[in-house]
Amino acid sequence: MPAEVARIGLLGSGTVGSAFRDLVAERAEAIAGAAGRTPEITGVLRRTEGNFERILEDSEIVVELIGGTDPAREYVMRALQAGRHVVTANKQLIAQFGDELFDAARESGVQLRFEAAVAGVVPVIRVIQESLAATEITKVFGIVNGTTNFILSEMTSTGASYADALARAQELGYAEADPTEDVEGTDAAAKMAILARLAFGVPVALDDVSYQGITEIQPDDIAYAKELGLSLKLLGIAERRDGGLSVRVFPCFLYPRHPLAPVEGPFNAVMVEAPTITEITMSGPGAGGVETASAVLGDVFSILSGRAPVHAARESLEIVRDISSSFYLHLEVADRPGVLAQIADVLGRSGVSVRSVVQRGLGDDARLVMVMHEGPEARFFEALEGIALLDFLRSQPRAIRVIEEEFV
Numbered sequence: 001m002p003a004e005v006a007r008i009g010l011l012g013s014g015t016v017g018s019a020f021r022d023l024v025a026e027r028a029e030a031i032a033g034a035a036g037r038t039p040e041i042t043g044v045l046r047r048t049e050g051n052f053e054r055i056l057e058d059s060e061i062v063v064e065l066i067g068g069t070d071p072a073r074e075y076v077m078r079a080l081q082a083g084r085h086v087v088t089a090n091k092q093l094i095a096q097f098g099d100e101l102f103d104a105a106r107e108s109g110v111q112l113r114f115e116a117a118v119a120g121v122v123p124v125i126r127v128i129q130e131s132l133a134a135t136e137i138t139k140v141f142g143i144v145n146g147t148t149n150f151i152l153s154e155m156t157s158t159g160a161s162y163a164d165a166l167a168r169a170q171e172l173g174y175a176e177a178d179p180t181e182d183v184e185g186t187d188a189a190a191k192m193a194i195l196a197r198l199a200f201g202v203p204v205a206l207d208d209v210s211y212q213g214i215t216e217i218q219p220d221d222i223a224y225a226k227e228l229g230l231s232l233k234l235l236g237i238a239e240r241r242d243g244g245l246s247v248r249v250f251p252c253f254l255y256p257r258h259p260l261a262p263v264e265g266p267f268n269a270v271m272v273e274a275p276t277i278t279e280i281t282m283s284g285p286g287a288g289g290v291e292t293a294s295a296v297l298g299d300v301f302s303i304l305s306g307r308a309p310v311h312a313a314r315e316s317l318e319i320v321r322d323i324s325s326s327f328y329l330h331l332e333v334a335d336r337p338g339v340l341a342q343i344a345d346v347l348g349r350s351g352v353s354v355r356s357v358v359q360r361g362l363g364d365d366a367r368l369v370m371v372m373h374e375g376p377e378a379r380f381f382e383a384l385e386g387i388a389l390l391d392f393l394r395s396q397p398r399a400i401r402v403i404e405e406e407f408v
């Protein structure tokens with residue numbers, strides 16, 4: 001007897017949606033064998049095709065692959081309220097309207113799944129919500145934006161400027177024509193807000209995430225850091241810190257043995273830390289139509305096989321903003337005696353201590369490259385303001401965070 005059909009309404013049939021249609025056709029029989037139901041797309045909505053009301057009426061699972069929040073928010077809410085399970089790849093929707101959508105799913109007793117919204121194919125959401133559901137997670141962090149990781153890798157391997165590396169990423173289809181969300185860090189911030197909410201049971205709004213992008217990175221920062229054995233990544237971190245929760249995105253240097261240091265190109269990698277598991281690292285392609293569609297189909301499969309995600313117990317953790325970090329500091333200075341002593345004096349007055357210093361170039365090319373020991377960020381930024389006022393500086397100081405942890 002043929003397996004019963006599971007009716008899927010598909011909203012959006014662009015890059016991911018059309019790959020999803022192909023994948024459903026290709027994998028339907030295998031899924032029927034494993035989950036006992038045959039997935040079938042029974043309605044498709046595009047700008048020029050289909051009718052939402054009819055698709056909603058005729059489906060038991062709604063897959064949202066339109067993107068953005070309007071009209072996706074309304075469609076997803078309507079589907080949940082009508083008792084349909086929903087699968088989406090839409091990070092902005094979950095990051096901005098997660099609360100109301102999770103509430104609606106709970107009230108209707110249906111699932112809202114969104115594995116493809118964070119870290120591409122890397123199954124980090126399933127791992128947090130299922131494998132680690134009973135674990136007290138202390139930190140989730142990683143490279144969650146493939147576009148910026150490609151740009152930084154390109155700058156590192158070829159010495160290209162930020163603008164040239166971005167142009168290359170656009171040429172290869174790794175960056176969109178308008179790359180703002182990726183390069184300014186807002187895409188990664190939305191993903192970290194989602195991960196923080198899942199790992200710590202705290203509703204994290206986009207405003208709770210402090211973020212910085214990669215547009216100010218200069219090739220010589222990367223070149224000098226290479227000499228110090230450091231590699232540059234745009235990192236998202238969500239962690240329990242000082243009795244609260246800190247969620248942030250920033251470019252930073254990693255020491256060579258760090259598990260994220262070798263992650264190159266348009267890849268994503270996420271690490272989870274907890275006392276009982278030490279740490280785990282997951283990595284894989286960060287985007288792509290087929291890859292994303294495969295994560296969406298994984299969510300559909302989970303629904304068909306009757307698995308429900310576990311939501312972390314709600315905690316009340318305050319958002320902590322002033323935390324401790326280590327910094328790299330790049331200063332273009334006049335080549336004259338006493339310069340280093342004056343900089344050390346400003347740093348010392350703010351309680352910032354220097355871990356290493358390298359002097360490079362002579363005359364008009366003289367510069368100092370310093371790495372600080374970890375300390376409160378507020379004190380470092382206070383020192384930075386003082387350094388910027390010194391009359392021998394030839395340009396604005398450039399500071400980039402450094403992750404000091406070394407992994408063995």
Ligand SMILES: NC(=O)c1ccc[n+]([C@@H]2O[C@H](COP(=O)([O-])OP(=O)(O)OC[C@H]3O[C@@H](n4cnc5c(N)ncnc54)[C@H](OP(=O)(O)O)[C@@H]3O)[C@@H](O)[C@H]2O)c1
Pocket residue numbers: 011012013014015016017045046047048049064065066067068070071089090091116117120286287288289292
């Ligand atoms: N592309 C990736 O690699 C990737 C990776 C991870 C996550 N995602 C996420 O996946 C989702 C889909 O991305 P995509 O790249 O597939 O987008 P896309 O290629 O732009 O496709 C969007 C689809 O939605 C339809 N659509 C747009 N506005 C609509 C409206 N008002 N009413 C009905 N249909 C509408 C479009 O219709 P027409 O066909 O008529 O234009 C198109 O079929 C987004 O949330 C994105 O962030 C994408």
